[in-house]
Amino acid sequence: MSAPATAQSRAVAFTGARILTMTGETIENGTLVIRDGKILAVGSNVAIPADAERRAVDGRVIMPGIVDAHSHIGQVAGADGSGPIQPEVRALDSIDPLSSSIGKARAGGVTTANIMPGSGHLMSGQTFYMKLRKARTVEGVAFQMKDGAALGGMKMANGTNPMGRTGFPGTRAKSASLVREALIGAKAYCDGDRKTRDLSKEALCEVLSGDRLVHFHSHRADDIMTVLRLKREFGFDVLIQHGTETWKIADELAKAGVPVSNITLDSPGGKLETIDLRMNNAAILERAGVLVSIHSDDAIVDSRMLLREAGLAVRGGMSREGALKALTINPAKQMRLDARVGSLEAGKDADFLLLSGDPLSTYTQVLETWVEGEKLFDRSRPEDLLMATGGYGAGSPMEASHHHWEIAEAGGEH
DSSP: OOOOOOTTTSOEEEEEEEEEOSSSOEEEEEEEEEETTEEEEEESSOOOOTTOEEEEOTTOEEEEOEEEEEEOTTTOOOOOTTOSBOTTOBGGGTOOTTOHHHHHHHHTTEEEEEEOOOSSSSEEEEOEEEEOOOOSSHHHHBSOEETTEEOOOEEEEOSSTTOSSTTSOSSHHHHHHHHHHHHHHHHHHHTSOOSSOOHHHHHHHHHHHTSSOEEEEEOSHHHHHHHHHHHHHHOOOEEEEEOTTGGGSHHHHHHHTOOEEEOOOSSOOSOGGGTTOOTTHHHHHHHHTOOEEEOOTBTTSOGGGHHHHHHHHHHTTOOHHHHHHTTTHHHHHHTTOTTTSSSOOTTSBOOEEEESSOTTSTTOOEEEEEETTEEEEETTSHHHHHHHHOOTTTTOTTTTTHHHHHHHHTTOOO
């Protein structure tokens, strides 16, 4: 007898669901068909392959997997204390793909994430775009590898975080001047002879060419305006991360076409730069026409709380549709990954969530998380429930993966 077909080779059809596509269309009593890791069809009246496995999910909600534009899962680290500008450092080289924090994020519905070094440097290194597959190597969780390099951006920061240490800037003005000096030096290198490699300048060449997006940690309105001045001078593409006071300059951001990855906290505390945080920040940005997403900054906000964050944004005046897009298609667009993720459309990656009810209800649970056609979180499995709720063993690096390897090596369910 031949081995049973897996979800990767045999079509699976989910029927009877309320499907939130994020393309502007909500499908009642809809059908989602996946095969070979991709979405084959989605709609209210679609052809289901004859040999497809059919799953009736009446009363459930299906939505795209969450795209977290700012996270620190996977035990990521970046630059050290040797200097404030270290663009050559790669998050890729520090991530543990077996970290239980990745399994925890899947339990919250995250399927793609931008994994970033910290914000204690003006440039703390290259970020890592992670697809939350179950894998033993960091290459296995890279969104995409090309010529030995992983997709990602560049983490930069201003404000108080990168200030004050020995050898680091002591003022905001000095912070900006050091960044300008580094970019001017890199431009000369990019335009000249590259026979002697300079890894730091090579990374900044990618920033200056627009090939590498700058993820700029910035809270205060005056600091964000400094970012806009740097953007105008050097022409790099930028995504404002956090943007606590973006509500003060929403029109300026809209005019500049600069998007914002926002964090919505119900109890921020602890940092003077966030003293003017407002629950209606995302709503103000939305109304101004700024492309806005909502991120976790895990472990600042637990990845399992992202749906709650979107609910808080709606409480602050954001539209319901805008808040859901801020978890899915908007961050995908911001990270230039929307050709593959962020919405449920034929041909895109089969990354989606099965929810018990309305995604913005505090009572709703993530029942299943699928990544590229594989069910990688199932709340009905005890080991997965552990990752969703916590408890003894949930913090073990292998706890999130051990059961998966046993099943895979036995040739069973993926």
